[in-house]
Amino acid sequence: MRSTLEEAILETRSTPLENRPRIPRIALNKRNRAVVRALKPMLVTYLDANRDLCETDSILCGAALAVCRTIGAKVSTAGRATSQSSAIPAWRRRIKERIAKARALIGRLICFRSGNNRPRIVRTVEMAYAEKLKERIDDLKQRIAAWGKGIRRYTERSTRFNQNRLFQSDQKKLYESLERPMARETGPAPNQADTVAFWRSLWSEPVNHSESPWMEVVVSQCVSMTPMDPVIITPDDVAEAVRRARTSSPVRDSMGCITTG
Template identity: 45%
Template sequence: MRAYYGATEGGTNLTAYRERMLSMFQVLEPSVNVSAQRLSDQVRVIQRNRRLDEAALDRLRSEALRNRVVPAPPQEVAQTPIASQNVTPTTPAAGVEDDRVEQVSTQCNERLRSALEDAIREYRFAPLKPKLPRLPMCGKNRALVSALDSLLKTYFESSENLYDTHSILYCGAVAACRVANVRFSNLDAAVRPKPAVPAWQCRIERRISEARVLIGKLSCFREGNTRPRVMRFVRRAFVGTETSPHEYMSRVTERIDFLKQKVYAWANRIRRYKKRVERYTQNRMFQRDQRWVYRNWERSNQDVTDGRRPDDEATNTFWRNIWSVPVSHTEDDWICDVERRCETVPEMEEVIITSSDVSSAACSVPNWKSPGPDGLHNFWLKWFTSSHSRLASQFQAALEAGSLPQFLTTGVTHLLHKSGYRSTFQ
């Protein structure tokens, strides 16, 4: 409170006071490491919950005005290396994002470093790695990833090859998810979670369920059931109709028909909304991935004759005979004609891969597109910018050597059932 009253001139000048309050607090308590946001939250709690009485606050205000602490210059305020090296691909919004970056740099520095060291020891040279979750995109997580990027620069400089660089990127992603408290899923990668039901659909389905309960109770009442438990729902069904209890029996059929029409209208509303959402989704996906749209259309017309799972051994044998057996091609005379025509074509200039090439290639891909066997999403390649220079030099070396690591040339094959029996290959 002394720092607050000193920075705000007794609580009268609240314009951009948090930085001044932090500087004064660091002069008063140099051993306490805290952020400006934390200090302002503490002041708000003290004022709202009346942790100090008016006499104590008046005494602190007069002392702060009489012995006002002069704030230290900005360059003398203790800062961590993360705050000075925090560079993000997109410029954060003024005010809010800067405070979040400072909060990460002052409070999470040691936690980030410790999480990164644990991930490096655990997964840098491990052959099997768990599936990475998606990191929610918000200002705090962006600042966290940018701060972690500055810590990874030293590791990238000591990287020996592409596999080692990939392992360091993976360890950085693990550390970011752990610090952000993102839960790792143990589910199989092929099993996709069911999409969440929209809130509007839940509300309408709840109304339909309640209306069906009332219809059932009104039907029991029409058949002569007048028990108190049934009458409680009957009275609820006639609420707002200005119908007296002795008229319930004469108007019960009308009320049942009314509720049935409501259920039908609500069900039509859900169907109409679902068609609208499906139409918008298809339009967006058609602009992004036309193959996905056509594949879904074809899949809706497929006839599945049995639901059995294909045999693993038969599947492996079938595709091994296609991909693993070498094929000898017979070249005809036309290949000689093509070679003669290509003699006059100048050779392509030597390719030099730079860090800007890696950055532009990473920025043009979707963040959370399904990864390959390496398990690393494009998001981490895009936001860990300190790896781009090292990746450029290693890609250049691989280009000159004419070979790539095996994990970059290995793919994942998904079997898509078209028609017929799943258990046989024809």
């Protein structure tokens, strides 16, 4: 057991924290308790000579790893998970497996209904079940739709929950995540002379338009209208509008949606 402990401690010392194996939870039976009690006196030598917190962590992790190896517990060697939130829930994986199996079964049922009598298809579909193929296919399609709807509801609810939690902790990060990057064309910038020539060809060249009769009617109706006063926007007006826009804080309505007030 001492050699196992020394090997485990050396292994944890040379392994980064994120790449260390995950220690499973072991049962507290008599055998496991006896192994832990026998290992405790061996740790005194390592802990007394240690003055570093990181080294203490390596010793304790190595001791736990040695206990698991002694009792034969399975230890994951893939390293620790870096993001627990990105892991797919087990129930969602099971539903996806059910959907995949149901789709495969639907495909075989359709093949059997169309006259495909290959042994693999016949083994899947019993001959006594041939009269209810249509009902069975419809039932499977409805189940797939229900399972998919459940996954969509969970995804939408999870998205709303994460957005609300992010809104409470970091509003700026939430708004940045809601922004969608616009598609931009990458290429050389246009030449200034070509740009001037392009717009000059549009605005400087005289063009004869054939106006419709309804435009004359509209012009005659607008003669009696009083023109609006010219609106002059000053830099102070722009600064005031920007200041008001910054002070409007987002709030959540009764449905949990984020709005700006």
